Amino acid sequence: ANFDEIPLPKMPKESENKAAWFVFREFCGLEFVTFIAEKARVVAQADPRRRPSGSQASCADIFMPNFTSVAPLDFEDLINIAFADQTEFGCDAYSTEDYFCGCDMDYLLSLMNGRRLVNNEWNVHGQDPRITARSYWTQIGKGLKGIFALTMQQPADNWQSSMWALLNPDFTPHAKLGAIADTNHEVHRLERLLAPAKPSPFVKPVAFYYSRLDLSLPQPTFGSYDCSIDSPYRIYAVLRGLGYPVRWITPRQIEAGVLKDVGAVAMIGVKYVPAEAAKKLA
Helix, strand or coil, rough: HHHHHCCCCCCCCCCCHHHHHHHHHHHHHHHHEEEEEHHHHHHHCCCCCCEEEEEECHHHHHCHHHHHCCCCCHHHHHHHCCCCCCCEEEEEEEECCHHHEEEEEEEEHHHCCCEEEEEEECCCCCHHHHHHHHHHHHHHHHCCCCCEEECCCCCCCCHHHHHHHEECCCCCHHHHHHHHHHHHHHHHHHHHHCCCCCCCCCCCCEECCCHHHHCCCCCCCCCCCCCCCCCCHHHHHHHHHHCEEEEEEEEHHHHCHHHHHHHECCCCCCCCCCHHHHHCCC
8 A cells, every 4th residue: 555564675694585685676776776867867958068977976885795785776787877878987986006996997997888987086095105196097097087086175174184194284285195296297298198098908808707786795795895815806916916907797798798808707706697697607
């Protein structure tokens, strides 16, 4: 008779069947992205300048189960349904260097279908200007078309300034602020070359299998940002250190024939493979 009479599925215990939970999660995700798609359509119609409408999604929503287990959010759907008519997609990331920041960017770029990727919110949670500069260039090298360095427009006495390390206690510029400014300057000098450029791997990349459903449960995987020897980030760092390009691949991409574009597939902590994807992988 009414929505209050519908019992919502609860997080299943490890010994319980998870099929109903996965179906519920998929339903929630599709409802969410179709709602976002409608908002993006209304915004586009109302804007006389027809500017791009991008996402302000968080990198934590990609790989952290304590985020993904409560957010009905599938990045593949968010990019290809909610923002299907947009020329670019935005996400934030606070990761550092190639083994974290690069892994996040390679995941997103694997879903973009050639569209532009912009980092709408970025900084490094530390004070080292060298790590800051390397992390900035990592994103540019991956092919990002814009980076907004968070806190650049915040007041000098903001309580977060010590974490962002942009200013010293006496409000003089910190070396990290100089690193961001210098990198910005060099990127702008190369902008006419960088803006239309697209990365071109010299060999077929190694693909990490990614199922959104694997992170719909908080157990036994508590987070991909951990230090276990077989975490995606550890394996990504090993492969990148050996010189291999790395991308991610999803069940839908496998079913669409994208396997022909990769040299190998790494299955890391996988708990769910749809039947058609499993057949093609085999």
